[in-house]
Amino acid sequence: MQAQTTVPARHHGRSEWRVPVWLGMLFGLWAAGIDRTHGASEVGATVLGLVGAAVVAVLCYVLHREQPRLEREARAGAYGVLFGAAMGYLLSLSGSTLLKASLWGLMFAGIMAAVSFYVFYTREV
Incomplete structure (x- = not known):
């Protein structure tokens, strides 16, 4: 008689929001800190941080x-785009030119996409 193995059910709910909320809070605090450092009002920086965190x-x-x-390649690209856009936006808040922030964002996107693809390719069955 074989032992029956069960696959645990994927739980949806509050635990699924944990990592996105922490990432959003980290991004929002970082964006608000940069904005406040560069002369924005306390209220303006707070609103920017809250909106950025939510997005x-x-x-x-x-x-x-x-x-x-998503296919492995599309998934890696999506992670790359999200990370690159977030880092490019933070760089633009810090006073970098639009061109410089865009180029750094593209570089971050490419690196994140490559690393994500590697992780997905080596970890999936």
Whole structure:
């Protein structure tokens, strides 16, 4: 008689939001800190941080939910685009020119896409 193995059910709910919320909070605090350092008002920096946190948290959550439906290459590209856009935006807040922030964002996107693809390629069955 064989032992029956069961695959644990994927739990949806609060635990699924944990990582996206933490990433959003980290991004929002970072964005607000940069904005405040560069002369924005306390209220303006706080609003920017809250909006940035909400946007990043929702995008991370949506990507996490949709990733099983994506091919390995598309999934790696999506992670790269999200990370590159976030880092490029933070660089633009810090006073970098649009061109410099865009080029750094593209570089970060390419690196993240390559690393993500490697992880997905070597870890999937």
